[in-house]
Amino acid sequence: MNFEYTEKSKDLQARVQQFMEEHIYPRETAHREFVRTHLWQHFPEAEQLKQLAKEAGLWNLFLPQTYGEFSPGLTNLEYAPLAELMGRVLWSSEIFNCSAPDTGNMEVLAKYGTPEQQTQWLTPLMEGKIRSAFLMTEPEVASSDATNIETSIVRDGDDYVINGRKWWSSGAMNPSTEIYIVMGKTDPSAHRHVQQSMILVPANTPGVKIIRPLEVYGSWDSPEGHAEIDLVDVRVPASNLLLGEGRGFEIAQGRLGPGRIHHCMRLIGAANRALELMCKRVAVRETFGKKVMDYSSIRQEIAKSRCEIEQARLLTLAAADKIDRFGVKAAKDLIAMIKIVVPQMACTVIDRAIQAHGGLGVSQDTPLTEFWRYARTIRIADGPDEVHMYQLGRNTAKQLVETRLIASLRTKCDESHSKQPKHR
Ligand SMILES: Cc1cc2nc3c(=O)[nH]c(=O)nc-3n(C[C@H](O)[C@H](O)[C@H](O)COP(=O)(O)OP(=O)(O)OC[C@H]3O[C@@H](n4cnc5c(N)ncnc54)[C@H](O)[C@@H]3O)c2cc1C
Incomplete structure (x- = not known):
């Protein structure tokens, strides 16, 4: 695969980033305080922010281009870095109408809904009205x-x-x-x-x-x-x-592929932001006469985190690319791999950032606890780690045994061929 993002994706990344800087980050503290003190109520500025996102053309970006008239035309690979940006502030994905579980449900309606079901439910969902x-x-x-x-x-x-x-x-x-x-x-x-x-x-x-x-x-x-x-x-x-009686599993399989890319890329965004926060914090705190940043153990944690984030990102982009080019079924092993790797990676990286923040890390004054809860629960939601490993283990063993069998059959075939008397 080509790891370079398209111009269209790069342009949208710049615009999402700018939107985040102008409208989302400045409201993070107010949002955190509001949801903590106003149960089951919407953040008062959310509707206005959604309107701004719509006007900026940053709306419903998640729906892959295979969904024709409903899609803004991005591939999974083009959308993935946008989900990563949204993962830096977890509530922001709703502002772009790109939040779970609505994204998966909209995909189901776009793919399997009748025209009547789409008019009644998909349209208001895509407009962000319900x-x-x-x-x-x-x-x-x-x-x-x-x-x-x-x-x-x-x-x-x-x-x-x-x-x-x-x-x-x-x-x-x-x-x-x-x-x-x-x-x-x-x-x-x-x-x-x-x-x-x-x-x-x-x-x-x-x-x-x-x-x-x-x-x-x-x-x-x-x-x-x-x-x-x-x-x-x-x-x-x-x-x-x-779709029809008995087709529930079929729908569930179709629903979960792109959804896992979204979750994983958001988690990569959250992990990367946690690492940034960690780097900032350790650069200004001092203990025993030197900056926390200057302890070798801390630098190792930072280095390991960077490696692990990059590995997880490349694996997730490979899964997105495979879905785009060959479909969800062909990408099933890669989708299982990212579901196993990314939430665990995010838990580890975010936990290191929490530790490096000391008491601040477990308080309500940073997004770290929210990030950790999200990463930890994704190890269970959408299928626990073990279930993905159970299936990936089975598929891997089968594929490797089959490849070996074919290879050994080929060798036997070549050997018997070479033993045949040569005709002159
Ligand atoms: C925050 C959050 C949001 C969620 N959102 C939704 C939602 O919107 N809609 C929805 O329908 N569900 C949702 N879920 C539910 C989630 O999908 C289920 O919790 C998950 O599928 C596990 O099912 P279970 O809880 O019944 O656990 P169980 O099926 O009882 O499994 C418990 C544990 O058994 C072990 N286990 C199971 N199978 C194997 C195996 N093959 N090999 C080894 N160990 C195994 C694993 O450790 C597993 O965690 C959500 C869950 C959470 C935590």
Whole structure:
């Protein structure tokens, strides 16, 4: 792959960076204070900032160019460095309408939605008028294996009736969230990967009940939040089903590829900013008669962090490039690799930065604790590390054994060929 960004991407990087400097960084402290003290309320300046981002042409940049009329025309590789910039201030991605889980949900609607579903839900999502949530995980079953999911989606005349309990539904506490994509089973007797379907459920449908928000290391992640939700005899029109019965896994696979690039690039942005903050801090603090920066142990931490960030970035760009050129399926091993490598790298780098800040590092006065919570939870969300390793390990062993088998067959074939008597 070519590691040089296109002119289009470089131009957008400069514009996103300028926007961040003019409008985002100056509001970081005010935003942190507001969300801490005003539960489930929007930062008052958010709408005005979104309008400015729209006017600056920095809106919906995430949607890959394969989505035709809906896409602003960037490839995953072109968008990746923009996600990295947004990762420097975690709430900024919403200002550009590029935040999870809406990005994944918009992709699902753009790719699999009917024209009616797109008019009703994709258009307002792309305009930033509403927000959405993705309801897959359930408290009663190990949801790392999505075939375990028990929520039922049962056809009844012209409707589907949904029953189940979900949790960790990110974004569902947000007062602007109006639509859920719910995963459940339409046919529990079918083959294990075609039992599941996805269906659109408006948040205000009778029978939908938010039980409670879940805390993440003591934070509510307001205003988005993560909800536990009961679905009791929730009835929606049959036309709300996405793609068709039994196609839930297929949709889930398509949804997760680019989404993982976004998460990983944001984490790389967060890790890089943590390293910058660490370098600034150790350059001005002194202990035992010398700058903290001048201790060899600290320089080693900085050097290791820089190497690890660069390695992770190149791996993620390689995954983005592979998706662009060969599709999500062909890139599945690289996507698994970045999901394993990047959140762990970010946890390590951010933790070093926290340590180098001393008490300040664990306080509310830097973005480091937020960064760490994000990196740590991404090791679980979208599939825990172990599940990706389990699958990547299997694929790798299979590929290597197959390659060796083919190579040994070739050698045997060549040997027997060379033993044949030569015709004169
Ligand atoms: C902050 C946050 C946001 C989230 N947002 C959403 C969301 O918006 N929508 C949604 O549906 N879900 C969401 N989730 C849920 C997340 O996707 C699940 O928590 C995750 O898939 C794991 O499922 P589980 O919690 O049921 O853990 P389990 O399935 O019970 O797994 C527990 C542990 O078992 C181990 N394990 C599992 N399989 C293997 C294996 N093959 N090999 C070795 N060890 C293994 C791992 O250590 C794993 O962490 C979110 C989670 C968090 C923390």
